[in-house]
Amino acid sequence: MEERNGFKFGIFIVIVLIIIIGGFVLMKKSTNFGTKEETKKDFFDSETKRKDIRIDKDKDYIYFTDYEVYEDKLDIDFEKVYINFKDDNNIAKTLNDENASFKANIKKDNNEKDAPYDKLSYAKYSKYELYTYGDYITLLVKYYTYTTENFISFISSKAYVFNLNNGNLVTNEELIKKYNITLNDINTKISDFVVGQDLIKDGEKLDADATVAANKDNLVLYVDKLGKLNASILVKSDKKDYNDNVILS
Helix, strand or coil, X not given: CHHHHHHHHHHHHHHHHHHHHHHHHHHHHHHHHHHHHHHHHHHHCXXXXXXXXXXXXXXXXXXXXXXXXXXXXXXXXXXXXXXXXXXXXXXXXXXXHHHHHHHHCCEECCCCCCCHHHHEEEEEEEEEEEEEECCEEEEEEEEEEEECCCEEEEEEEEEEEXXXXXXXXXXXXXHHHHCCCCHHHHHHHHHHHHHHHHHHCCCCCECHHHHHHHHHCCCEEEECCCCCEEEEEEECECCCCEEEEEECC
């Protein structure tokens, strides 16, 4: 009887030890898992390490004011852009001067009694898009014209990609190197994209070769909000050229 009780007691001790050791191992793994998650978070969330270069800490890195709708039905509007860190290249001034010029050169045809859109006959204007990811903030600017003959036409685009650690502009060459892609890769992806779009266009013919050629001298690269490298392109069409976006990497 005593031997049986001793045996049971031994089993009990073994079970207790297993529970204690197992709990310790699980706790250790949980701690390690948390450490890995924290490391992963630090890797993607560079704001934990980034110096705040904003001049006005209460405002965003890039923000807009004085929003004015000129023609709501055509989505024509004007606004001032502010770069809230050291703007060595005077980009904000350049864009605001452009907008002032566009606004001053709007034309109306007062001889047309029934002209739509308040007799507007010509306007050039820009639209701003803002993307932030990691250490990058991109100000994408797209230019358009409106005429009574051609309605709205896309002209071109520009991308200003800034490094949020120092406010410096990031060049196309730096983006290409960072994303480990070549110019040939980019041209191929643009061509393949246009060919794919051409297959689903009804009554319109797109020219992949002409599109690649048109964007070689004005390659507009930027980083989107998901961290993907993109190209804002002018697509060449037999109907009317237009703007589209190609994800490169």
